Structure formats: C-alpha cells, structure tokens
Amino acid sequence: MRTSLSDLFDGGSDDEVAEVMTRDAISIRATDTIRQAAMMMADLKVGSLPVCDGEELVGTVTDRDIAVRAVASGVDPVAPVIDIATQPVQWCYEDDDLADVKRKMEGRRIRRVPVLDHQKRCRPDAGGSILRGAI
Known part of the structure; x- marks a missing residue:
C-alpha cells in the first residue's frame, strides 16, 4: 500500500524529500506510444509516469x-506519448525541504512530482523517484 505525503509528513523543519519518496520509479521514453504508457500504468498500478528524452525529463503523463x-x-493510441504529456513538468530534488515541496504541490494542485538528481537526469526504464502528494 502506498502512503501519501500527508501521511508521512510530520512538519519537522529537517525533513527532506528523500525520506518519503518512492524509489525505483519507472519512466517512459518520449517516443513511446500512448498505448504503451497506458499498458505500463496498468501493469505497474500507477497513475503517472515521468516522460524522458534520453536522460532529460521532458514531461509527465x-x-x-x-x-x-x-x-x-x-x-491515435500509437501517437508518441509526448504529444499528450503535461509540459512544462514540475520536479524537485531529493534533498529539497519537504515542507516547501508540499506547499508547492498543494498550491499547484499537483499529486506527483518526479525527483531528480542535481544533474537533472532522468533514466528511462531505470531507477527514478516519485514524490506522491495528498491532493
């Protein structure tokens, strides 16, 4: 069972995103099809995927x-997923302050944000991270 950001957040000033993020999230390539995205979501039982072009995060679907x-x-379901992806994408770093990220997510009504390293890398089909909010 997944836990939301509100369930984990205790409001402490030292809390960082890394303490509550989902690790080893899967991303999808910008050139993959809409059908492939839907199938991945169904198989993984998730409602969102980061969309990457190489190591660059270019959107979310x-x-x-x-x-x-x-x-x-x-x-057409065989159209590239980037055609329907949300852009620009909102993201955060794993060492960002959890309270700040939570406020930004609530203010923008965002449920999930990709967590990037400081080189802003996204690795399709390999370990990424997602922060899941409570909106």
Missing part, C-alpha cells in the same frame, strides 16, 4: 492525460 487529451480527443 497521467491516466487523466490519456483519458482527456488522447481518448476523448480522438488521438
């Missing part, structure tokens, strides 16, 4: 993006 921007709009 959610189950809502697929439903509203693809299915409801008649976009």
